Amino acid sequence: MKKIEAIIKPFKLDEVKDALNEIGVQGMTVTEVKGFGRQKGHTELYKGSEHIVDFIPKVKIEIVTSNELAETVIETIVKSAQTCKIGDGKIFIYPVEDVIRIRTGEKGKSAL
Numbered sequence: 001m002k003k004i005e006a007i008i009k010p011f012k013l014d015e016v017k018d019a020l021n022e023i024g025v026q027g028m029t030v031t032e033v034k035g036f037g038r039q040k041g042h043t044e045l046y047k048g049s050e051h052i053v054d055f056i057p058k059v060k061i062e063i064v065t066s067n068e069l070a071e072t073v074i075e076t077i078v079k080s081a082q083t084c085k086i087g088d089g090k091i092f093i094y095p096v097e098d099v100i101r102i103r104t105g106e107k108g109k110s111a112l
Contacts, residue, residue, distance in 0.1 A: 001064060001065065001066060001067060001095075001096040001098075001099060001108075001109065001112070002064070002065055002066075002067060002070040002093055002094065002095065002096060003062065003063070003064050003093070003094040003095075003096050004061075004062070004063045004064075004065065004070065004073055004074060004077070004091060004092070004093055004094075005060060005061070005062050005091070005092040005093075005094070006060070006061045006063075006077045006081065006089060006090070006091045006092075007033065007035070007058050007059070007060050007089040007090050007091075008058065008059055008061065008077070008081040008088070008089040009058065009059070009081070009083065009087065009088065009089065010032070010057055010058065010059045012059075012080065012081045012083070013030065013059050013061075015080045015081070016061065016076075016077055016080045016081050017030075017061075018080075019076045019077075019079070019080035020063070020073065020076055020077070020080075022076075023069075023072055023073070023076050024069070025063060025065065025069075025073060026112070027063070027112075028061050028062060028063045029061070029062040029063075030059060030060070030061055030062075031059070031060045031062070032057065032058075032059060032060075033057075033058050033059065033060045034055035034056065034057055034058065035055055035056065035058055036054060036055055036056055037087065037090070038086065056087060058089065061077070064096055064099060064112060065112065066109055066112065070093065074091055074093070077091060078091070099111040099112060
């Protein structure tokens with residue numbers, strides 16, 4: 001199993017969620033996060049004065065999936081989250097040792 005974490009632009013969330021639903025992803029966790037990468041933030045004008053915004057609002061999507069579906073999930077996220085502009089985000093992939101469904105005690109792939 002794999003855990004896929006994707007940091008994307010907030011306005012792309014619905015598009016990514018719909019695309020993932022189409023390929024059979026049944027669950028995900030979404031968190032509002034802030035951060036920066038190469039763009040190092042930006043400046044904004046507020047009440048006539050310039051302010052530096054160090055941390056850019058983003059959305060983090062977390063999905064745990066089977067090894068077989070992982071590559072399709074990654075490709076789907078890239079395709080649906082991409083704007084071809086700086087700040088599109090990143091995807092991180094981690095191995096998952098085990099999953100346990102708390103309600104039933106199921107383990108492994110059947111717990112997904």
